[in-house]
Amino acid sequence: MSESELLNGLRSAVIEGNIDAAERLAKQVVAEGVDPLRAFDEGLRQGIAEVGDGFACGDYFLPDLVLSAEAMKAASIVLEQEIARTGVVRERAGKVVIGTVEGDLHDIGKTIVGTLLAAHGFEVVDLGVNISAKAFLAAVREHEPQILGMSSLLTITAKELKKVIDALQEAGIRDTVKVMIGGGAVTKEFADSIGADGFAHDAELAVRVAKRVLEMD
Amino acid sequence: MKLTSMIHAADWLLGLGVSVRQFVRYCCEQPPETRKGMPVLRDWDLALDADSVLWGQGANPAVIRARRPKLAELAERAIEEGRPYLAPAVLYRRIPVVGLRHERLTLAGSGHLQGPLIAGRLAAASEVIVAVCTVGDGLARRISEGFRTDPVHALALEGVAAAAAEALAEAACRRFEAFGQAEGLQASIPLNPGMIGWPLEEGQPQIFGLLPSVASEIGVSLEPSGLMQPLKSLSLVIGLGRHLDSAGQSCDYCSMRETCRHKDHGHV
Numbered sequence: 001m002s003e004s005e006l007l008n009g010l011r012s013a014v015i016e017g018n019i020d021a022a023e024r025l026a027k028q029v030v031a032e033g034v035d036p037l038r039a040f041d042e043g044l045r046q047g048i049a050e051v052g053d054g055f056a057c058g059d060y061f062l063p064d065l066v067l068s069a070e071a072m073k074a075a076s077i078v079l080e081q082e083i084a085r086t087g088v089v090r091e092r093a094g095k096v097v098i099g100t101v102e103g104d105l106h107d108i109g110k111t112i113v114g115t116l117l118a119a120h121g122f123e124v125v126d127l128g129v130n131i132s133a134k135a136f137l138a139a140v141r142e143h144e145p146q147i148l149g150m151s152s153l154l155t156i157t158a159k160e161l162k163k164v165i166d167a168l169q170e171a172g173i174r175d176t177v178k179v180m181i182g183g184g185a186v187t188k189e190f191a192d193s194i195g196a197d198g199f200a201h202d203a204e205l206a207v208r209v210a211k212r213v214l215e216m217d
Numbered sequence: 218m219k220l221t222s223m224i225h226a227a228d229w230l231l232g233l234g235v236s237v238r239q240f241v242r243y244c245c246e247q248p249p250e251t252r253k254g255m256p257v258l259r260d261w262d263l264a265l266d267a268d269s270v271l272w273g274q275g276a277n278p279a280v281i282r283a284r285r286p287k288l289a290e291l292a293e294r295a296i297e298e299g300r301p302y303l304a305p306a307v308l309y310r311r312i313p314v315v316g317l318r319h320e321r322l323t324l325a326g327s328g329h330l331q332g333p334l335i336a337g338r339l340a341a342a343s344e345v346i347v348a349v350c351t352v353g354d355g356l357a358r359r360i361s362e363g364f365r366t367d368p369v370h371a372l373a374l375e376g377v378a379a380a381a382a383e384a385l386a387e388a389a390c391r392r393f394e395a396f397g398q399a400e401g402l403q404a405s406i407p408l409n410p411g412m413i414g415w416p417l418e419e420g421q422p423q424i425f426g427l428l429p430s431v432a433s434e435i436g437v438s439l440e441p442s443g444l445m446q447p448l449k450s451l452s453l454v455i456g457l458g459r460h461l462d463s464a465g466q467s468c469d470y471c472s473m474r475e476t477c478r479h480k481d482h483g484h485v
Contacts, residue, residue, distance in 0.1 A: 066368050067288070070368060103440065
């Protein structure tokens with residue numbers, strides 16, 4: 001198999017959500033001495049980007065996205081090991097702290113956002129659900145993320161999002177972190193009104209917005 | 218209900234225009250256990266299939282079957298795995314309507330429901346059925362843990378839980394409609410707190426206030442945020458009346474209809 005066939009195969013395995021094939025091809029990349037960073041970019045990232053585009057326009061659905069992310073993750077583990085072995089430093093997309101605001105117990109959407117962000121090379125710290133403004137503040141201080149991502153599915157808890165942003169402001173660290181919000185209760189207008197840096201109503205969009213707020217695209 | 222209490226209640230209700238027939242039905246028709254609590258229905262055979270589980274994950278079944286047949290197979294397996302962890306229960310109460318004024322629907326026994334949606338859809342109701350439905354939290358822990366190790370599988374179980382809650386609410390509504398049909402009454406569409414015209418933070422306390430035993434009877438509690446625990450629970454009200462408008466569907470009043478991927482609204 002030529003190098004381009006190998007990379008195309010890796011891309012296809014991610015698109016198809018074929019976890020076994022993704023892992024097998026990643027091992028083949030390593031065995032044949034193909035640049036693992038190139039495999040990441042031209043194989044894995046292009047594959048997940050295509051699935052993401054499909055999700056955004058309604059052709060792909062959440063199970064597709066999660067399955068492709070798992071395929072990417074399986075291949076990533078193999079490639080990361082090779083990258084570590086060669087001593088090459090892989091550029092991380094950034095660190096993201098995520099959580100659902102106080103009073104809200106919804107978990108799934110936030111967790112899927114975390115999965116996708118990790119698949120796209122972000123380091124993710126998931127605080128869980130029902131997180132107070134104080135706890136978000138403490139997490140930002142501890143982990144020093146580039147992005148703080150918060151979810152609120154309920155209109156009544158959406159006010160907590162502003163509370164966190166205000167707490168960051170009062171603590172003098174608002175400028176150290178980009179704030180992204182999402183969830184059923186959130187709109188772009190609301191995000192703008194409370195001073196959030198980004199807004200996304202679904203997991204795939206969250207990844208794009210994360211890259212945009214960090215000016216990666 | 219003690220005789221003296223019944224007499225006082227009758228006096229008051231008849232003064233407000235509630236018919237004798239409605240009052241007698243309210244006092245005598247319901248099973249004895251409602252004197253202390255509300256009727257609880259647990260005999261549900263939930264209709265779950267792979268399609269409903271896929272919709273529960275926000276996926277169009279026809280597209281998934283064509284593109285990822287293994288996800289459809291996983292949905293089938295998830296039903297078998299998840300069903301034993303479901304504990305469907307519905308607690309309900311049937312209450313005569315006393316009157317409507319300024320979007321406030323006054324109910325027998327000093328309860329009320331209030332909101333533009335309530336006034337718009339239940340103005341012609343002679344009685345309402347308020348209910349809380351739950352499938353319990355047996356699956357929730359498995360789902361939460363599953364996301365750490367096998368997100369695809371966990372998402373399928375989440376689809377089962379979502380489909381089960383939806384199936385339970387639909388089955389309950391059909392049963393409530395049948396109550397009405399047996400008496401020549403039409404039923405409204407089910408209304409849920411959080412719909413357009415009935416904010417969650419207003420509607421949930423109204424329903425829970427009318428069902429004081431819901432936590433002890435079926436284990437559903439209301440958080441200050443308006444969220445119910447277990448999460449896979451639904452609250453609703455259905456109106457019954459001889460001249461009630463039953464046209465339309467609940468989705469017509471859902472604020473997330475434009476981006477919803479859990480039903481075929483024509484944009485999935």
